[in-house]
Amino acid sequence: MNNANNAMPASKKLDIIRTIGRPTVRDYIPMIFDDFFEMHGDRQFRDDGAILGGVAYFKGVPVTVIAQVKGRTLDENKQCNFGMPHPEGYRKALRLAHQAEKFHRPVICLVDTAGAFCGVDAEKRGQGEAIARSIMEFMELKTPVISIILGEGGSGGALAMCVCDELAMLENAIYSVISPRGFASILWKNAEREREAADIMHITADDLVSLKVCDHIIKESEGGAHTDPEQTAEYISEYIFEALKRNLQKGLDEMLNGRYNRFRTIGEFEETVPQA
């Protein structure tokens, strides 16, 4: 990766990932996977258009793909609720993850959401519970999980699909505890200070590598993924190829302990008196 991009502030990256024409999972899936077979529904309530999932081949290996969908047009956005899943979306993702576990397929999660949807129905159907269960059960899933943040990784809604053996981010992607806008309005009571918030929140791929939240940065085409989606898809494929090779050879205990410890070790605290 070139250094100019490394030093790019988060607020500039916000512009890039919001560029109209930035590829979404609907663009990437046919470029990266073969014979994608889509599956629908959580078997409990309904199908959530914000989560797309199914089975496909990746270079001849059957994999389960679970993706958060952003729309490219207004119609697509209505269908996928602007990429903000409801509880049934997380339950659908978890159903497909357990299906992958049963058939010993690795899971590839493609993450791109501002956050889980905040609404009356989402609360009634237990948005909190759906995310909590997703986190807990992905942690114990007995098959490799690779997550890739393509654009926005917003809050618990993204984390629900980022409990994985390896997390990668596209070089302009962000991953944050809340959107920069939400951060600014909560802490400074002023949503307009969004760009300023983005720049102090440590949300770029480089920041997250140094915080040990992200393991790999995937290059985008020059100027951002929208300039050459095919090229960016190629970079993503190269990463998935290496990540699968690394993770498919792990034993079960090594894999599950590794996944647990990825999160167990994150946190900065001190103990002023040694433990008795």
Add this chain to the structure above:
Amino acid sequence: MQLEDLFSVVKTRFNNEFGDSEPRHGKTDIPKGLIFKCPRCSNNTFMEDFTANGKVCPRCNYHSRLTAAERLDITIDKESLVEFDKEMISKNPIDFPDYGKKQAELREKTGLKDAVITGRATIRGEKIVIIVMDSNYMMASMGSVVGEKIARAFEYATEHRLPVIAFTASGGARMQEGIVSLMQMAKTSGAVGRHSNAGLLYITVLTDPTTGGVTASFASLGDIIIAEPKVLIGFAGRRVIEGTIKQKLPDDFQSAEFMLENGFVDMIVERKKMRRTLAHLLKLHKPAPKGALSDE
């Protein structure tokens, strides 16, 4: 409206309802601390009567917030607490301006080191690991210390084969710790999962307010989920949702009763019955006595 503008309304909620230290009844001329104004039914009660009633609104039965010390006092056996990780304090993982200073002030003011107390204790003689969150400390938001102490408490309980009882209260993730606070959701949920896989009991008691990243992690993962009457339980902030749908939500939205009706809470238990309810549930989860169901 841009989708993210929904967040612009969050500030009202945080100012009026969930400020770090201001009582909710800030809009009156009566001196602070003399009157309790119920956030659910707006009834005014003299603080003395309210306190004598166990900090429960005498009109609508809203169960108000307790400090961790008050909670422990009415829950566990006297002097049974052996506290874990008493001296743990947070660093400043994303170098957030003034975070260290704010924490030092709060430690001074509240006597707490952070927003959770963990330890082992007994309830009517039954051994447990207990977790109590305290909303007086940064609205019990979850940062590194809260996450680490809770994960350690679950790991201790797993190792020593003890049940866990968690009294939750939280405004959600601790914004000042950025992504590190989000990761605590995975850390705590992972530790709950291991405790659960060991066949051990976890009871959560949702108290006012249980929201955001805590609702979306360990608070929602109990084998049994209890709530106190009328408390606020939810994922997203009420005003964020009101901003989305452009109308006012009914008063009982995101209440304990709302969660019970929608199937996310097992039972609502009044404060005065909590200790005996927990003791009863702990007993119910012990193996049947030898010789039960025998023909003799």
